[in-house]
Amino acid sequence: MAESKNPAGLDGATSVSALGLRWAALRGMLASPLIEADEQRPLRDELLRELQVIEQDFATLPARSPIEISAKIDVVKQVLRQLPLEGQAWLTDLLDSVQTDLRAAGLRATGRPERTGGPLSRTFQPRPEPAPAAPAPQDAAEPSAIAS
Numbered sequence: 320m321a322e323s324k325n326p327a328g329l330d331g332a333t334s335v336s337a338l339g340l341r342w343a344a345l346r347g348m349l350a351s352p353l354i355e356a357d358e359q360r361p362l363r364d365e366l367l368r369e370l371q372v373i374e375q376d377f378a379t380l381p382a383r384s385p386i387e388i389s390a391k392i393d394v395v396k397q398v399l400r401q402l403p404l405e406g407q408a409w410l411t412d413l414l415d416s417v418q419t420d421l422r423a424a425g426l427r428a429t430g431r432p433e434r435t436g437g438p439l440s441r442t443f444q445p446r447p448e449p450a451p452a453a454p455a456p457q458d459a460a461e462p463s464a465i466a467s
Contacts, residue, residue: 333376333380334380334383334387335377335380335381335382335383335387335390335391336387336390338373338376338377338380339387339390339393339394341373342370342373342374342377342394345366345369345370345373346370346397348366349363349366349367349370354366374394374398377391377394384425385421385422385424385425388421389418389421389422392414392417392418392421393418395414396411396414396415399411399414
């Protein structure tokens with residue numbers, strides 16, 4: 320499992336987004352209390368090896384958008400949190416600042432807000448109803464016109 324050079328299962332089309340999804344899934348599995356059981360130790364070790372391979376693979380893939388650059392920064396921040404670096408919390412703060420700058424630059428460059436990955440919703444506007452047909456002009460010879 321850890322030797323996979325195509326962790327996203329895509330034929331030569333691995334992207335930062337695909338790796339990011341795989342990375343998040345592995346981290347979720349490793350966070351499960353079930354994986355901490357002694358009988359799951361071989362599986363946990365294999366998942367940890369695969370996670371390390373994926374983290375290293377991020378360095379080889381080009382990011383295609385500010386969101387993917389931000390995802391790469393998230394991976395670095397997570398790895399930094401796990402390292403026993405005393406007095407190096409400023410590195411994570413620096414990366415947080417870079418991400419904020421990146422998002423702001425993305426907003427300025429596109430002139431529109433960046434997608435946040437939230438649920439998609441489409442606003443449908445009701446079709447305008449056709450205007451009612453204009454009433455036909457009344458003929459002066461109609462009985463209602465004569466009664467007046």
